[in-house]
Amino acid sequence: MRCLNSADANFNEQLTDLLAFETVNDPQLLTTVDDIIAQVRANGDKTVLELTQKFDQHPATSMDELHLSQTELKQAFDALDDGVKQALTTAAERVKSFHEHQLQASWTYQDELGNTLGQKVTALDKVGIYVPGGLASYPSSVLMNAIPAKVAGVEQVIMVVPAPKGVLNPLVLAAAYLAEVDKVITIGGAQAVAALAYGTDSIPQVDKITGPGNKFVAAAKRAVFGQVGIDMIAGPSEVLVYAEGQDNDRADWLAMDLLSQAEHDTVAQAIFVTTSAEQLKQVETEINKALAQLPKKDIAGESIANRGALILVKNRAEGMAMINRIAPEHLELSVDEPEALLEDIRHAGAIFMGRHTPEAIGDYCAGPNHVLPTSGTARFSSPLGVYDFQKKSSLIYCSPEGSKPLAKVADKLAQKEDLMAHALSARYRT
Template structure:
């Protein structure tokens, strides 16, 4: 795992290389995805079924076999081990409670002219959520995507989840039951995204698609944007852990927090930033020790070698500047007083404050959403939330008397934009 220092003469060059990542920028990949989308748009169910048989090695012979009933979801939940069912229920409740606080309300006010202005908030009618499938699948993704949609008031949530060789994780189905998912189709890949975007004979078209997937899913989401809304084009998972070598720091905790992201994917990113050279050395040693016994050590090691780094900064100010430069998906502040740092942090998807708040808790049950901006997009993006499943309409009601002064203003401005019909339309209201 590379070790860097802000005092290195080529630090900026090394950092830029470390952070460089193109989520979807392969010409052949984009062509393949475009072809799949075109086929689905043209032939619908038959193409979705054929591609599911081909890519997922699924034995289904009809679309009916790729649809799950509400009873199947309920049975999956009922058949869970008691402790697992309790943990899933606890996580769902906490996610729901947090997102209920994000509700936006319709509002209006009357201006000094007697005109009524405002904003109407309306939930989307139907959304699609993409959930990674197979045995290595993520029920937490179901909760994080479906619950905010339901809290927002979305009438129908359609879930797609691939089932390689017909295999499904029952936890994913149980989570769909808890979250109130309305329909589930066991399909995946670019064909699932296309089906959600344009609709087929069996799968209804949606207004927005959210949820993570592989590079084909990401490319397909980008391609259908405009036909439908999407949450984001997500890159590999990232964590930046910041510490200052304080007495209460534990190098083994810090190392494991980094590894918890590294084990996700060979291209996941784990970065440690510290003002203490001694702590940097200690964390490096603990990482090596942990890698000797982690089940996914091979993945984690590749991740750390490919995109990980241990970075020394000379002081807190330099550390905060580096955090904002990186704009990490997950940011852990492993310091005595994390609140003291908040004003200086402008760019991060989620901020985990204090030593007892590992990012792993946020993945499952803290409450805030774990669908977060990656690859530096926290500079301009936010976590997935209720607001992603609602849209706003402006409300404008002019009284007869209140309309006149506004119409005069509009008349003048329209003339200066050389839009005579606009000007006359406004002029009729006051002359």
């Protein structure tokens, strides 16, 4: 694992190298994805079925076999162990409760001229959510994507999830039942994204596609953006843990929080930033000790070795500047008074405050969404939320008298832009 010191002469170059990552810029990947999208647009269900058979080795011989019924979803939920069922239900309830606070309402006001202005908030009609499939899939992703859409008032939520060799994680189906997903189709990859974006005989065309996936899914989402909306182009998962070597810190806790991200993927990123050289060494020791015990030690080990880092900074101010430069997806503040740092933190997807708030809780059941901006995009992006499933229309009503002063302004400005029809259109109202 790299150890960096902000005092080193070449620190900026080292940090830039550490953070560099290209998600979907491989020309070969983009060409492959464009070809898949073109095939789906031309042949619809036929191509979707063929590619599902080819890439997922799915035994289905017709599209009907790839569609799951509501009865199958309920059966998956009912068959869960009571403890797991309760945990999933609790998570769903907390996610729903949090996102209900995000609901936006339409509003209007009347200006001094007697004109009415405002905004009409409307839910999207149809949304597609992509959920990674197979035995290593994530039911939490179902909850985080589907529940905000339902809270927003989306009429139809269509979930696609690949089923390699026809195998599905029953927890994913149970989560779909709890989240009230309307339609589940066992397809994945770029072909699933294309089918949602353009529609086929058996798959409705949607207005927006959300949810994580592999590089083919990410590239396909980028390619269809404009035809449909998307949430984001997600990169590998990442965490930045910040501490200051205070007495209450536990090096083993900090190390495990870093490894909890590293075990996601070989290209996941775990970064530890501290003002204490002694603490940096302690955390490094604990990482090496804990890594050997993890079932996914090979994945976590490669992530830590290639993309992880322990960074020593001079003081808190430099630590805050480091956080804002990195703009992490997940930020843990392992300090006595985390609230005191919030004013200085401008860029982070989700902020976990205090030693008893590990990022892992946020992944499953805290309530806020775990679909977060990655690769520095927290500089301009937000977590997935109810607002992603709503759109706004401006409302403008001019009374006969109230329109006249505005029409005079519009007339004058339109003439300056050499748009005479605009000018006359406004002038007629005076």
